[in-house]
Amino acid sequence: xEYEQLKLDNQLCFRLYTAARxxxxxYHPYLEPLGITYPQYLxxxxxWEKDRQPVNDIxxxxxxxxxxxxxxxxxxxxxGLIVRTKGQEDSRQRIVSLTKKGIEMREQAKHIPECLAxxxxxxxxxxxxxxxxxxxxxxxxEGLKQTNNNKFK
Amino acid sequence: xEYEQLKLDNQLCFRLYTAARxxxxxYHPYLEPLGITYPQYLxxxxxWEKDRQPVNDIxxxxxxxxxxxxxxxxxxxxxGLIVRTKGQEDSRQRIVSLTKKGIEMREQAKHIPECLAxxxxxxxxxxxxxxxxxxxxxxxxEGLKQTNNNKFK
DNA sequence: CAAATTTATATCGTTCACGATGCAAAAGTA
DNA sequence: TACTTTTGCATCGTGAACGATATAAATTTG
Numbered sequence: 001x002e003y004e005q006l007k008l009d010n011q012l013c014f015r016l017y018t019a020a021r022x023x024x025x026x027y028h029p030y031l032e033p034l035g036i037t038y039p040q041y042l043x044x045x046x047x048w049e050k051d052r053q054p055v056n057d058i059x060x061x062x063x064x065x066x067x068x069x070x071x072x073x074x075x076x077x078x079x080g081l082i083v084r085t086k087g088q089e090d091s092r093q094r095i096v097s098l099t100k101k102g103i104e105m106r107e108q109a110k111h112i113p114e115c116l117a118x119x120x121x122x123x124x125x126x127x128x129x130x131x132x133x134x135x136x137x138x139x140x141x142e143g144l145k146q147t148n149n150n151k152f153k
Numbered sequence: 154x155e156y157e158q159l160k161l162d163n164q165l166c167f168r169l170y171t172a173a174r175x176x177x178x179x180y181h182p183y184l185e186p187l188g189i190t191y192p193q194y195l196x197x198x199x200x201w202e203k204d205r206q207p208v209n210d211i212x213x214x215x216x217x218x219x220x221x222x223x224x225x226x227x228x229x230x231x232x233g234l235i236v237r238t239k240g241q242e243d244s245r246q247r248i249v250s251l252t253k254k255g256i257e258m259r260e261q262a263k264h265i266p267e268c269l270a271x272x273x274x275x276x277x278x279x280x281x282x283x284x285x286x287x288x289x290x291x292x293x294x295e296g297l298k299q300t301n302n303n304k305f306k
Numbered sequence: 307c308a309a310a311t312t313t314a315t316a317t318c319g320t321t322c323a324c325g326a327t328g329c330a331a332a333a334g335t336a
Numbered sequence: 337t338a339c340t341t342t343t344g345c346a347t348c349g350t351g352a353a354c355g356a357t358a359t360a361a362a363t364t365t366g
Binding site: 181 | 353
């Protein structure tokens with residue numbers, strides 16, 4: 001059949017797109033009480049590992065463009081989770097730091113990964129099989145970073 | 154370490170989120186000349202398999218909400234790819250059909266899946282390893298559909 | 307050192323994605 | 337048949353995601 005490869009069911013990318021949307025949705029019940037979104041949660045993960053980072057470092061870590069991250073940070077600042085201060089050595093930079101509220105949220109978010117794992121186990125049976133994807137996803141992501149014109153170096 | 158599970162590198166979901174964004178980005182150079190976006194391409198895939206479907210069937214197939222699909226279809230109609238006509242048996246329904254332009258685009262899009270596969274092979278070395286994820290993603294997606302409160306039944 | 311280039315971030319416009327809500331048509335029920 | 341509920345789709349508001357563009361500060365170059 002000539003158009004066989006255009007069938008939705010044959011497409012890896014559609015599965016990734018769907019799986020990503022549904023996982024984000026699975027986080028929703030846990031993030032909503034904290035008043036944050038999934039991308040905001042990702043920013044917090046980055047800052048909980050290392051506080052006081054310039055916008056660019058956060059963007060690179062999340063493999064997002066700065067014009068995605070900037071408005072994200074502006075909303076988080078308005079929500080009182082972070083503050084953005086001018087860099088001292090390099091005054092073009094904006095250093096992002098956690099506020100008291102942002103630091104304390106770590107404690108409230110502590111159990112979210114386990115909750116997600118439990119949810120997935122409950123409906124898929126095992127989480128081990130799913131976790132096998134991790135090295136494959138890493139390989140794919142590494143490849144795609146190159147494919148997409150070395151946007152993230 | 155108490156917050157070990159909150160590390161970004163330990164998170165499957167972040168990888169899915171990133172892989173999905175980057176794959177969509179990898180489609181961009183092939184879709185842009187056609188004047189369509191990745192979600193619009195997905196709608197076309199669905200309609201190329203079976204023309205004349207109500208909004209709801211398209212949404213269910215893509216596992217999207219109708220309030221995402223409706224504006225998507227409106228833009229596609231404005232672009233001349235589809236038309237939306239009132240259903241005959243059930244006049245609440247809007248039947249989505251391909252236009253001549255929409256039908257003809259199939260020919261132009263025919264090679265896109267191969268192009269993507271080639272791009273991925275070029276940067277990751279093999280596509281077989283990546284394709285192993287397909288059954289795992291299907292299992293995860295099935296599980297998440299249930300997790301997310303049976304939104305898509 | 308002055309001019310050109312690069313870098314860090316921000317702004318703008320368009321397109322998703324989805325929760326909440328609205329509305330009319332269909333289906334179920336008293 | 338009248339009333340209630342459900343269903344199919346649309347509208348609205350908010351938050352991403354990103355291409356294109358802007359701006360100021362740093363860096364490089366002549």
